[in-house]
Structures are given as C-alpha cells and as structure tokens.
Amino acid sequence: MPISKKPTTGPLLQVTGLNIATKDRSLVRDFNLTMDRGERVGLIGESGSGKSMTTTALMGLLPPGVNATGSVRLAGRDEDLVTASDRQMCRIRGNDMTMVFQEPLTALNPLMKVGPQVAEVMLKHKTVSGRREARDKAVQLLASVKLPDPAEAAKAYPHQLSGGQRQRVMLAMALANDPELLLCDEPTTALDVTVQRQVLDLILESVQLRGTGLLFITHDLSVVANVCDRVLVMNRGIVVEEGSTEEVFTRPQHPYTRGLLAASDLDASDENGRLFTVASAAAYVPPSIQDVLSTVPPSVLRLKTSASAAEESRTGGAGVDERPPSSGRRHGSELDVQPNDGGPAVSTGQEAATEPIISVNNLVRTYERGRTSLFKKPGEVNALRGISFDVHAGQRFGVVGESGSGKSTLLRILAGLDQPSAGSVRVAGNEVAGARESQLIELRRELQIVFQDPMGSLNPRMRVEDIIAEPLLAPGKRVNNALQRRQVREMLAAVDLPADSAERFPHQFSGGQRQRISIARALICRPRVLVADEPVSALDVSVRAQVLNLLSDLVDQYQLTLVFVSHDLGVVRHICDNVVVMRSGEIVESGSTEQIYERPQHEYTRTLVGATMSLRAEMAAREAALQH
Amino acid sequence: MVVRLLVNLSRFIVTFFAATVAVFLLMRAIPGDPAQIALGVNASPELLEETRRQLGTDRPLPVQYVDWVTGLPQGNFGVSFVTRQDISPMIADRVQVSLILVMLSMVVALLIAIPFGTLAAVRHRQPSGVLISAMSQLGVAIPGFLAGILLVVVFAVGLGWLPSNGWTPPGEDFGDFLRRLVLPVAALASVQGAILTRYVRSAVLEVMSEDYLRTARAKGLGPLEALVRHGLRNASIPVLTVTSVQLAALIVGAVVVERVFVIPGLGSMLLDAVGNRDMLTVQSVVMVLVAITLIINLVVDLLYTVLDPRIRKKA
Numbered sequence: 001m002p003i004s005k006k007p008t009t010g011p012l013l014q015v016t017g018l019n020i021a022t023k024d025r026s027l028v029r030d031f032n033l034t035m036d037r038g039e040r041v042g043l044i045g046e047s048g049s050g051k052s053m054t055t056t057a058l059m060g061l062l063p064p065g066v067n068a069t070g071s072v073r074l075a076g077r078d079e080d081l082v083t084a085s086d087r088q089m090c091r092i093r094g095n096d097m098t099m100v101f102q103e104p105l106t107a108l109n110p111l112m113k114v115g116p117q118v119a120e121v122m123l124k125h126k127t128v129s130g131r132r133e134a135r136d137k138a139v140q141l142l143a144s145v146k147l148p149d150p151a152e153a154a155k156a157y158p159h160q161l162s163g164g165q166r167q168r169v170m171l172a173m174a175l176a177n178d179p180e181l182l183l184c185d186e187p188t189t190a191l192d193v194t195v196q197r198q199v200l201d202l203i204l205e206s207v208q209l210r211g212t213g214l215l216f217i218t219h220d221l222s223v224v225a226n227v228c229d230r231v232l233v234m235n236r237g238i239v240v241e242e243g244s245t246e247e248v249f250t251r252p253q254h255p256y257t258r259g260l261l262a263a264s265d266l267d268a269s270d271e272n273g274r275l276f277t278v279a280s281a282a283a284y285v286p287p288s289i290q291d292v293l294s295t296v297p298p299s300v301l302r303l304k305t306s307a308s309a310a311e312e313s314r315t316g317g318a319g320v321d322e323r324p325p326s327s328g329r330r331h332g333s334e335l336d337v338q339p340n341d342g343g344p345a346v347s348t349g350q351e352a353a354t355e356p357i358i359s360v361n362n363l364v365r366t367y368e369r370g371r372t373s374l375f376k377k378p379g380e381v382n383a384l385r386g387i388s389f390d391v392h393a394g395q396r397f398g399v400v401g402e403s404g405s406g407k408s409t410l411l412r413i414l415a416g417l418d419q420p421s422a423g424s425v426r427v428a429g430n431e432v433a434g435a436r437e438s439q440l441i442e443l444r445r446e447l448q449i450v451f452q453d454p455m456g457s458l459n460p461r462m463r464v465e466d467i468i469a470e471p472l473l474a475p476g477k478r479v480n481n482a483l484q485r486r487q488v489r490e491m492l493a494a495v496d497l498p499a500d501s502a503e504r505f506p507h508q509f510s511g512g513q514r515q516r517i518s519i520a521r522a523l524i525c526r527p528r529v530l531v532a533d534e535p536v537s538a539l540d541v542s543v544r545a546q547v548l549n550l551l552s553d554l555v556d557q558y559q560l561t562l563v564f565v566s567h568d569l570g571v572v573r574h575i576c577d578n579v580v581v582m583r584s585g586e587i588v589e590s591g592s593t594e595q596i597y598e599r600p601q602h603e604y605t606r607t608l609v610g611a612t613m614s615l616r617a618e619m620a621a622r623e624a625a626l627q628h
Numbered sequence: 629m630v631v632r633l634l635v636n637l638s639r640f641i642v643t644f645f646a647a648t649v650a651v652f653l654l655m656r657a658i659p660g661d662p663a664q665i666a667l668g669v670n671a672s673p674e675l676l677e678e679t680r681r682q683l684g685t686d687r688p689l690p691v692q693y694v695d696w697v698t699g700l701p702q703g704n705f706g707v708s709f710v711t712r713q714d715i716s717p718m719i720a721d722r723v724q725v726s727l728i729l730v731m732l733s734m735v736v737a738l739l740i741a742i743p744f745g746t747l748a749a750v751r752h753r754q755p756s757g758v759l760i761s762a763m764s765q766l767g768v769a770i771p772g773f774l775a776g777i778l779l780v781v782v783f784a785v786g787l788g789w790l791p792s793n794g795w796t797p798p799g800e801d802f803g804d805f806l807r808r809l810v811l812p813v814a815a816l817a818s819v820q821g822a823i824l825t826r827y828v829r830s831a832v833l834e835v836m837s838e839d840y841l842r843t844a845r846a847k848g849l850g851p852l853e854a855l856v857r858h859g860l861r862n863a864s865i866p867v868l869t870v871t872s873v874q875l876a877a878l879i880v881g882a883v884v885v886e887r888v889f890v891i892p893g894l895g896s897m898l899l900d901a902v903g904n905r906d907m908l909t910v911q912s913v914v915m916v917l918v919a920i921t922l923i924i925n926l927v928v929d930l931l932y933t934v935l936d937p938r939i940r941k942k943a
Contacts, residue, residue: 061845064753086850094848101846106839109858110938120857121847157937173847 010075012037012180012213013058018070018082020053020062020237027053027066028237037075037180040207040214042224042245044260045234046540047511051217054234055183057082058215059099060089075180095125098174100203102186104166108158114169115154118142121176141172145202163403164195168202175206181213188223192402193567197611200227219541221264225249225618226625233257249619250286261286263545265615266574267295274552275545275574287616289623296620356390357529357561358397358414363387363423365409365585383409385585386423391578393528396555396562398576398593400569400608406585407565411533414563415449416440428528444471448522452534454514458506464517465502468492471525491520494557495550512543516550523558530555531563536571548575569612573597581605632940636929640922647918648697655911656689662709665905683709696911705912710904715912718897723916725795726894729886730878732809733816738871740821745828746863750855752833761829767822772881776815776888783811793890812889816882820874827870831863838862865935872928876921 013035020028028050035041045051057068060081072081074096079088093099098121101107108117118141119134128134135154142150145168158166167187174182184203188196204227207214216228224231224245231248233241233256241254252258259278262268268284269275276284287295364386369379384406391397401407412418413425416432425432428446430439448471451457458467468488472479479487489499495516506514515535522530532551536544552575555562566572572579573593580590581604589602600606663679664671671679680686684695696706705715744760751757784792790811796804835841836859844854883895894913901909933939 059846061842090848090850092848093846099846101839101843103839107843109840109844109862111861111936112858120849124848159938170843173843 011035012039012075013215014071014073015058016071018054018057018068018072020050020057020066020068022066026237028057028234031070031239033232035181035213035215038207038211038213039230040204040216040228042228042231043215043217043234044219044221044224044231045217046219046260046542048236049234050237051234052185053237055099055185055215055217058183059093059097060084060086061093091125094121094179095127095177096179097181097183098177098179099183099185100167100170100174100187102189104163104170104190105158107170108166110158113155113157114161114166115139115142118154118169118173118176121173125177127177137176138172141176142169144175145169145172145206147172162195163191164199167191167195167199171199171203171206175210175212178210179212181215182207183215183217185217186219187216189218189220193569193613194402194607194611196223196613203227220613221249221260221541222613222615222618225615226622233260245622246289246619249615250288252286255281258282258284258286260542261615263542266570267614267616269574274549277545277549278542287619289619292616292619293623296614296617357393357428358391358563359424359426360390360410360414361388361424361426363410363413363425364421365406365413365418366421382585384413384420387580387582387585387587388423389580389587389590391529391561391563393561394559395578396564396576398572398579399563399565399582400567400572400579401582402567402608404584405582407582408533409585410582411449411531411563411565414531415447416443445525446527447529447531448525448527450515450518450522450530450532450535453538454511454518455538457518458514460506462505463502464492464504464506464509467506467517468502468521468524471521487524488520491524494523494554495520510543511539512547515539515543515547519547519550519554523554523560526558527560529561529563531565533565534567535564537566537568544571551575569597569608570614581608632933633930636926640926643922644919645697648700648915649693651911651914651918652693652696655907658907660905660907661685662905662907666709683707685709696908700915705915706908708906708909710906710909715909718909719894719912719916722892722894722897722913723920724797725892726879726882726886727920728798729809729812729816729891729893730875730882733813733820733882734871734875734878736813736817737820737824740817741824741828742867744821745825746832746855746860748825748829749832749836750852752829760825764822764825764829767818768826770819770822771884772815772819773884773888775818776812776885779811779815780888793888795889795891808889812885812891815885815888816878820878823874824867824871828863828867831866832859834866835859835863861935865932868928868931868935872924876924879920880917 011034013033015031015033018028018031019026020031031050031054033041043051043054053062053066056062058072058081062068068082070082074081074092077092077096081089081092084092108114115135115138118138119128119131122128122134122137123131128137139150139154142153147153147165147168153161153165153169158169161169170187182203187203188199191199200223203214203216206212214228216224218224228245230243231245232239233248233254235256241248241252241257248257249261252261256278259281262276262281262284263278265284265287266275268287270280270283363384364382365384367381367383369381387406387410399407399410409418413420413432414427416427416435420433423433427443430443430446432440432443435443465485465488468491469484472484472487485502488502492499492501497513497516497520501509501513501517506517509517518535530551535551536547539547548571551562551564554560562576564572564576576593578591579593579596580587581596581602582588583604589596589600589605596605597609600609661676661680662683662685663676666683667675667679677686684692687695699706703716703720705719707713708715744764748757748760748764752761780792783790791804791808792811794808796808798805832855836855838859841854841859844858845851849857880895880898882893883899885891886893886896894916898910898913898917900906901913
C-alpha cells in the first residue's frame with residue numbers, strides 16, 4: 001500500500017456553503033467545514049438535525065429527491081464532489097473516502113462471507129494485484145481490527161459474528177484502501193457498552209496509526225469527548241457552534257449546545273435533584289476541566305486510563321466526591337422533601353420493616369435450542385442461572401446488564417409474561433411461578449411495564465385514549481366511559497401531554513412523547529411497581545433527561561417501587577439507589593448504586609464502569625491522557 | 629445439513645401417507661356404488677355382485693386401502709372402475725405432458741419476470757418502470773384461457789404460423805412437438821410472468837433499501853453493480869417461495885389452458901375422471917399431485933439452504 005497516493009498540500013476536506021434540500025424543504029443550510037489531514041472532527045446533533053444527511057451528501061449517496069448545492073473538495077481530487085458524476089464518485093467512495101454505518105447487524109450482506117466482502121473493496125479499486133492478494137490482505141485487515149482468529153473469521157457469514165465483531169469487519173472494510181478520510185455515522189450506538197468502548201478505542205487507534213482524517217457523527221456527546229479534537233454542533237440543519245472539544249464542552253456559547261450538554265451531563269442536577277433539560281439549561285454551569293477531574297471518582301478514571309496517568313491527574317484536590325445533589329439523593333430523604341399528594345404518608349423506615357414487594361428466589365430459566373443432530377440432545381440456553389434478590393417498597397432498583405445477560409428474561413418473568421424453569425418470584429404477594437393466566441390478573445394490577453421501543457410498543461391503529469385506557473379493561477377494573485375519559489385526562493396531565501392528545505394516533509407523536517404515553521398507560525391502573533425496560537435508550541439526549549425526570553417525579557408522586565432495567569450504568573446511577581449487575585444469567589454484584597459505581601468489586605463490574613460513557617469521565621480521561 | 633435433509637424426508641413420507649388416508653376415505657365417503665355406476669340402474673343384483681367382486685369393492689375398506697396403498701410406491705394404481713383399464717400408464721403419460729408444459733412455462737415466466745421485475749424496481753420512479761408495473765397488472769388480470777384464445781386467433785388462425793392445438797410426444801416428432809408447444813407455453817408463461825414480475829419487483833425494491841446495499845455503494849460499487857452483486861441473491865429468496873407455490877398450483881391450474889389447446893394433461897385427466905365418477909382414477913391423480921407438490925417443497929427447501937447460509941445452521 002503506497003503511503004501517500006496524492007500530493008499533500010492544502011486541507012484534506014473543504015466543504016463550503018453546502019445546502020441540502022428536498023423540493024419543498026431545506027434539510028441542511030450553509031454547512032462549512034475545513035478538515036486537515038489526520039484531524040478528528042465530531043459532528044454532533046440529535047435526530048433530525050441533518051448530521052446524517054450531511055455525511056450522506058459528502059459520500060454522494062443522497063436519496064432520490066434530495067439535492068445538494070455548494071462545494072465539497074477532497075485533497076488530491078480535482079472534481080467538486082457535489083457536481084461530480086456518480087461514475088467519478090464511485091472511484092472516490094471506498095478508496096479516498098470511506099464510511100462506517102450505524103447498524104452493524106444489517107450493514108453487511110447476509111449471504112456473503114465477510115472475507116470476500118472486505119476483499120471486494122480492494123478488488124473494486126484495484127489496490128491489490130489479484131484475488132489471492134485480496135484474500136490475504138482481507139485476513140490481515142481482519143487481524144488489524146483485532147478479530148480473534150482472522151483466517152477463520154474471513155470464512156464466517158455475518159450472522160455468525162456478534163454486533164461488535166461485525167462493526168470491526170465494517171471498519172476493516174473502510175480501512176482497506178487506506179483512505180484519507182473516514183466517516184463514521186453513529187458507529188457504536190447499537191453496541192453494548194463494553195463493546196462500544198472497545199470499538200471506539202479501535203477506531204481512534206486505527207485513524208491515529210494511519211493518519212486518517214475522521215469525521216465522527218453522533219448524538220452522544222460523551223462519545224466524542226475522548227475521540228475528537230474539534231466538534232461541530234448541528235441543530236435543525238444549521239451548525240450552531242464549532243470549536244475545540246474542550247472549548248465547546250466547557251464554555252458553550254450557543255444556548256442549544258448548553259442545553260445538549262446540560263441534558264447529557266448525568267452528574268449534574270438542578271436544585272430539585274433532577275437532571276437538567278434543554279429548558280432548564282440556563283441554570284446549568286458546564287464543568288471546567290478542574291471540576292471534571294475532581295468530580296470523576298479517581299477509581300473510575302483509573303479504569304479508563306492507565307493507572308499512572310490517573311494518579312498524576314489526582315494531584316489537585318483530595319479527590320473526594322463533590323457531587324452534593326447526586327450523593328444526597330437517597331431514597332429516605334427523597335420522600336421527605338416531596339409534597340404529599342394526599343396519599344397515605346409513607347414513613348422512611350418502612351422498607352426495612354416490611355416484607356419485600358418483590359422477592360426473587362433462586363430463579364432459573366432455561367430455553368431449549370433447536371435440534372442440530374438427531375442423536376444428541378438439543379442444546380440448552382441458560383438465560384437465568386439461579387438469581388435471588390429482594391426489592392422493598394419505595395425502592396428504586398436498577399438491573400444493569402449487556403445483551404445476553406438475562407435481564408430481559410428476568411423482566412418478562414417479573415411481569416408474568418414468561419414462566420421460570422425453577423425458583424420463585426413473588427410480586428406484591430403474587431407468586432408468578434406456576435401461575436395460570438387468570439391468577440396473574442392481580443399481579444398485572446400491581447405491576448406495569450414501560451417498554452424500550454416507543455415506536456413498536458404502541459398499537460399504531462389505536463387512539464391514544466384507548467391505548468392509555470387499555471389496562472382498565474382488565475377484569476374487575478371496568479369503569480364507565482366518563483370515568484375512563486377523566487382518568488385518561490389525568491394521566492395525560494401527569495405526563496405533561498396536552499389533553500387533546502387523547503384523540504390522536506401514536507404516529508403523530510415524537511419518540512419522547514410516545515414514551516410519555518407508555519408511562520401514562522402503565523400508571524393508569526395505579527400499580528405499586530413500575531418496571532421500566534430501557535425506557536430511554538431509544539431517545540435523543542435532550543429528551544432522555546426529560547423522560548428520566550418525569551419518571552423520577554411520578555415515582556415520588558405515586559409512591560411507586562421502580563425496577564429500572566438498562567445497559568447504561570450512567571443512567572441507572574442517576575435514577576436508582578440500588579442496583580444488581582447481571583452477566584450471563586447471573587448476578588455478579590449487587591449493592592447501593594454509588595458503591596457499585598465507585599468501588600466495584602467484581603472484575604466484570606469494573607469493566608462495565610470503565611466502559612460506561614459519561615460526559616465528565618470521558619473529558620477527564622482525555623485530559624488525563626493529554627497531561628500524560 | 630444432513631439432519632435437515634433427513635427431517636425433510638421423513639416429513640415427506642409422513643405427509644404423503646397421511647394424505648393417502650385422507651384421500652382414500654374422502655373418495656369412499658362420496659355416495660355411489662362403482663359397480664352400479666358402471667352397469668347402470670337396470671343391472672341385475674347378480675351382475676352387480678359379480679362386478680363388485682371383479683372391482684374388489686366388496687372387500688372391507690381397510691383391505692382395499694392396504695391393497696391400493698402398497699401399490700403406490702411401485703407406481704401401481706390399479707384398474708379403473710369405469711374404463712376397466714390400468715390407470716398407471718395413463719397417469720405416466722399425463723404427468724409427462726403436464727410436467728413438460730408447466731415446467732417450461734415456469735422457466736419462460738421467470739425469464740420474463742426476473743429482468744422486467746428488476747427493471748421495474750430500479751426504475752420505479754421513472755415512466756418505464758411504471759409502464760412495466762402497469763403491464764404486469766394487466767397481465768395478472770387476464771385469465772390464462774383468454775390469453776390462449778387470443779394467441780390462437782393471432783398466430784394460428786390469423787397468421788397461420790403455428791398449429792392451433794394438439795399434442796405430439798417429443799419422441800415421435802420433435803419439431804412438431806415444439807411447434808405445438810409454443811402457444812400453450814406462451815399463454816401460461818405470460819400470465820405467470822406477469823404475476824412473478826410483481827413479486828420480483830417488490831423483492832428487489834425491498835432489497836434496494838437494505839443497509840448492505842448502501843454499504844456496497846459506499847465501497848464504490850455502481851448502482852447496478854451493487855444490486856447484481858449484493859441484491860439479487862437476497863431478492864431471490866422471496867421469489868423462490870412464490871415460484872414454488874405457483875408451480876404447484878399450475879400443475880392442475882393449467883387445465884384451462886390444456887382445454888383450450890386440447891392437450892392431454894394431468895388436470896384434464898382429473899376433470900374427466902371426476903365427470904365420469906371414476907373414483908379410483910381421481911384418487912390416484914390426486915395422490916400424484918400430492919407427491920409432486922411435496923417434491924417441489926422438498927426441492928425448494930433445499931434451495932433455501934443453498935441460498936441462505938443463515939438457514940443452514942438451524943435444523
């Protein structure tokens with residue numbers, strides 16, 4: 001591979017006055033960007049900000065009906081990429097400029113082995129002499145993205161690889177022709193936290209090693225904090241702020257940037273102990289680098305960087321945790337400050353004295369695999385391998401785990417949607433194990449779920465009123481129409497949705513609003529336990545803070561017991577006071593949230609804490625690395 | 629892979645024998661004594677008794693069933709109650725005719741549908757793509773026999789290029805066989821081609837919006853190159869499903885076109901046998917159809933495993 005195929009003068013990428021529009025709508029307005037060789041630039045924006053459209057335009061892959069004007073120049077290419085023909089662009093794409101997409105599960109051809117898929121991009125651009133060299137080079141590339149046993153991996157089909165492995169293959173493909181510019185569109189958003197961390201590190205390492213320019217598109221500020229030198233913040237098709245990562249993150253100028261930062265910073269909270277939102281961001285003070293270094297527990301920082309670097313960065317303050325709101329937000333004190341809404345007063349000492357509201361005892365769930373041989377017994381999948389825990393009334397209980405940890409199975413059993421293979425689960429006095437559907441009615445009244453996907457979990461053909469009122473249809477709950485309407489109105493008000501929402505359909509709402517509808521549906525029959533399954537993982541950052549605050553408010557107001565299932569330790573840490581960490585169907589560690597976060601005992605918990613992205617921790621890690 | 633094959637084969641055998649029971653019982657459940665039907669209402673009781681003994685219908689049902697079913701694997705279907713002829717050679721002739729006609733029509737239909745369907749998908753925003761879609765709509769709406777009659781009017785009656793009907797076995801006169809085959813195949817293939825064009829179009833459209841096609845484009849492949857290299861094989865999976873269903877349906881469904889062109893196919897044989905109340909023949913033809921359908925499914929299932937590596941793993 002030649003080290004430089006082009007003369008090295010001038011900027012790597014120069015975008016001037018890029019406008020993207022459909023026939024009747026402007027999507028991106030006056031986008032300007034100059035990137036130097038090897039520079040790493042982050043493009044930050046929420047859904048609909050135009051960030052993906054911008055990168056698609058750079059690649060010349062805009063969908064039909066969407067047009068770009070302006071000028072895009074890439075070093076070593078004479079043509080303007082905006083006006084270049086598709087034939088010319090085909091020579092640039094995959095060669096000078098390559099891209100890694102968000103969805104590793106669908107971005108690879110499912111019917112083609114991954115080795116040939118990597119080899120194809122080299123054969124296409126004739127950067128190898130022939131098939132044999134392409135094949136060997138593909139294996140080398142797979143090795144360079146740290147796939148275990150690359151020669152075997154090359155012969156695997158995409159479905160035989162995990163999400164993280166597939167994203168490595170995508171990266172190998174993107175790096176195959178040693179491009180000048182790598183575009184990454186949310187490359188780690190769909191991955192588990194620990195995998196996300198590995199893939200991010202790999203991307204960073206790869207571009208640094210090769211001197212490749214990186215344009216990193218994301219909605220997650222903490223992801224770019226440690227990867228990019230410079231960031232652009234986009235909102236509604238316009239770049240509202242641009243500057244060095246440190247400058248933008250510590251001294252944001254534009255209100256939108258400030259709002260986004262405030263909403264992303266799970267370590268900061270307002271005077272009510274709630275997260276900042278875009279609306280309340282005016283009161284938010286972005287942390288200085290000194291703040292960051294002092295607020296991130298040294299133990300966490302040490303997990304992110306080498307031990308020596310972390311030690312050095314600690315020299316300033318005593319390294320004591322200085323987060324008053326977060327550390328003070330404990331269950332007992334929380335209830336005391338809440339205005340009583342007429343319900344029976346709950347004493348703070350209640351939880352210790354009473355029976356647990358949820359009691360899980362030695363829970364086992366085993367699934368049978370499909371047969372692969374006529375003679376061997378079919379394989380078994382141990383989704384849950386005997387877990388036990390108690391949740392007391394009023395607790396905010398977090399369940400953290402990555403995909404395959406068994407947290408979804410646990411949740412299904414808690415809700416009576418699945419039966420355990422062994423062990424027992426009691427929820428508010430109802431035994432789930434062995435219960436028939438008719439016996440679960442009481443359970444359903446006491447426990448309701450908010451599901452992860454606000455798009456898929458609401459029936460698109462039902463009006464919001466009917467969706468929210470549906471739990472009232474359970475036997476014994478039947479109410480008349482007027483009362484039902486009143487209750488729906490009450491719930492809509494409780495979740496801050498306008499009263500006229502009742503008449504509309506789910507598709508007329510945004511993701512955050514739909515999640516509010518889900519919450520309203522869950523709470524209308526006044527359950528005692530609310531189970532939230534990754535309720536914010538599909539939402540934009542600014543919306544995430546709002547929904548989390550709403551959940552906190554409602555848990556207080558309705559005196560709920562909250563079971564919060566998530567892959568994101570950062571979110572769990574904010575909202576829960578106790579947490580269990582699950583892996584491969586087992587609880588590896590449990591305890592108070594702060595204890596788990598700051599003094600993780602189990603090896604896996606430590607990895608998880610180190611991999612969890614928080615704005616401050618990422619900034620601290622970056623700073624520590626720089627100082628080092 | 630081997631497990632899958634064995635499972636499929638055993639499923640084939642079980643289904644086939646379940647079908648023999650169902651078909652046999654259904655046929656016996658229909659009122660009417662074959663001997664009576666053969667001899668007419670004025671036959672003497674002695675003659676009826678004698679005929680029943682000859683036909684074997686005087687024996688208990690299980691005996692009749694076992695007798696019939698044990699003959700099936702050897703291709704021995706018995707003697708027709710009505711024509712008193714051996715059914716097996718007749719079926720063999722008819723199956724040959726039907727398979728040639730239907731398979732050839734399906735191949736031609738696919739040759740029409742794959743390029744046109746793909747083109748209609750690629751150009752779905754352009755007039756040419758819309759035109760193909762509209763044409764295929766029209767094709768779906770035209771019944772096969774009408775297409776057949778139109779073809780006869782134009783090419784046989786009007787231009788006189790081709791014979792209007794009839795069938796010559798390929799072994800007898802291969803040229804004549806082909807000349808007589810052209811119009812019926814054209815009639816069947818045009819309708820099937822139109823149906824399949826629609827399915828190919830939607831399968832290709834679906835594949836075109838897949839992420840891996842975008843990946844292929846990002847690698848520098850041209851739009852058509854990306855589609856051919858990464859899209860078509862993916863699109864072929866749903867098309868295969870529809871083709872197999874259509875193929876099985878057409879073995880009998882071709883009967884209308886067989887009638888128009890006076891072709892002695894399996895569908896015609898079934899229709900005639902039903903009209904003559906020739907129970908044993910009906911029963912045999914139905915079993916042959918069951919076998920053909922099951923074989924098609926078996927082959928298609930194997931093709932899935934060849935096409936899609938994701939299926940190979942699962943049993």
